[in-house]
Structures are given as C-alpha cells and as structure tokens.
Amino acid sequence: MKFDWHKDRITDETPVTDTYRNTQNVRRFMIEACGPGFRFDQDIMAWVKDGTSKTMGQVAGEWLRRHQP
Incomplete structure (x- = not known):
C-alpha cells in the first residue's frame, strides 16, 4: 500500500x-516541525529528492539546520 x-x-518517522x-x-507537518517561517525552496527540495533514504523528521531537521540564523 x-x-x-x-x-x-x-x-518524524515517515519515510520519504x-x-x-x-x-x-506535508506543508502542515513542516510548519509544525519548523515553525511559521517554513518555506519550500529549491535547495531543500533537491536534497529531499536526491535518492538517499531519509525520514520526514530528517527533512525537518535539515531545513532547520539550513535556516538557523
């Protein structure tokens, strides 16, 4: 299925x-995990779809890492 x-x-454990x-x-999950400033961007989407195994928790963590002040 x-x-x-x-x-x-x-x-967080949902596999991509x-x-x-x-x-x-997905947007609701990411806003909840990353805060109201979350936006999809080309760099994060390229990382999400790079073919490596990852979870949605890892996606949120990577977005936060890239967008920390």
Whole structure:
C-alpha cells in the first residue's frame, strides 16, 4: 500500500518515498516541525529528492539546520 501524501498522517518517522509530493499535508507537518517561517525552496527540495533514504523528521531537521540564523 502506497503512502498517500495528501491524507495519511505524517510523523518524524515517515519515510520519504519515491511517491513524495509537496502537499498541504506535508506543508502542515513542516510548519509544525519548523515553525511559521517554513518555506519550500529549491535547495531543500533537491536534497529531499536526491535518492538517499531519509525520514520526514530528517527533512525537518535539515531545513532547520539550513535556516538557523
């Protein structure tokens, strides 16, 4: 059964799969994890889709690392 990025519950442990999509559900998770300043950008999306195994918690952590003052 494929993960539905539109409606399935996303947690820190949710693996990023080859069907990953930037949905409102993903945006809600990332805003909750990273704060209201979260925005998708080309650099983070290239990292997300680079083919290496990662979880949504790792994605949030990487975004925070890249956007810390």
